[in-house]
Amino acid sequence: MPTGVHLRDARQQLFDAAERVLLRDGPNGLTSRAVTDEAGCAKGVLHRHFADFDAFLTDLVLDRADQLETHAAALRESAGTGTVADNLTAALTALFGPVPVAIIPLITFRDELRARLRQARPGGGIAILTQATAAVAAYLTDERELGRIAADADIDSLTLSLVGGGHLLFADRDSSPTTAVHNLVTTVTADVVQRRPTRAT
Template sequence: MPTGVALRDVREQLFAAAERVLLRDGPYALTSRAVTTEAGVAKGVLHRYFTDFDAFLAELVLDRTAAIRLQEAALRETAGDGDIVDTLTRVLTDLFTSVAAAIVALVIARDELRARLRETTPVGVPMLIEATGMVAGYLAAEQDRGRIRVEADVNTLALTLIGSGHLISADRTGTRPGEAAVHKVVATVLAGVIRGR
């Protein structure tokens, strides 16, 4: 098997294991031993591919934030179709019930990880920054189509939506907000900026 394929498979196996531990047990339970045990590999396997555990975690975060950038293009393509509030409700519900919310908690919990991520994301929290960009891009596309008022500040609206979504979803041990709660937040934030509402 080509080396690149094997490396990618091992990395994905370790990343998937880390996500399972993170979702099940939270950021403080995420250790190299927990990841390798979950992945069913020897502890040395992680250190064969990554200089240390924080390097592994940084790569995990960067890999998962890249996925949000891919979603951004797909979301922009939907501009002009469907109800804006419904679309953003789905986006925020999916975002904050996925591993993304757990990764944000991980970044906040680990000082060394945040320091490493500052090399690529000098301000803000990775995942939240990319998610904000995704929502701002979608709102700008809707603005270009005349469905969002031209005077609306789409960057501030996106920050407000992502910040609000994170706040109501941040407690991993509590009950996640339902779609109705997210819909209410989106509708409130966008009140007065959607044409025809």
């Protein structure tokens, strides 16, 4: 089997195993031994592909953060369709799914991981939240340009309120609080939606 294929498969198997451990046992339970045991491989496999465990975690977080780009793209494509509140509710629910929400405390828990993420990319120290913030800000900007929210809407403040509030609603919950998220979105965006210019029909 070609080396590149073997490496890619091993990495993905280890990432998937780490994800399962993280969801089941939380950040404290995520160790190199727990990952390799979950993956059903020798501990040396992980260290063959990564310099150390923090290097593994850095790549894991960046891989999962990159997966959020699909949800970010879907949110931007929804601009001008449906309602602003429904679009944002669906996006926040996807962006703060079980895996992203589990990764955020992992980043908070490990100083070295945050440092490596910052080195890896701008804003990487708060990966996941950075992706969610960028996605929501881009969407709100598009809606403002389309005239569906007020022209003077403060995109930065709206984004911080939506992402921060959304994260708090999903943290430490076993189920998706869709109704609560929709209420949050409706409240935060009410003023800028109501103040948008009325177009002639």
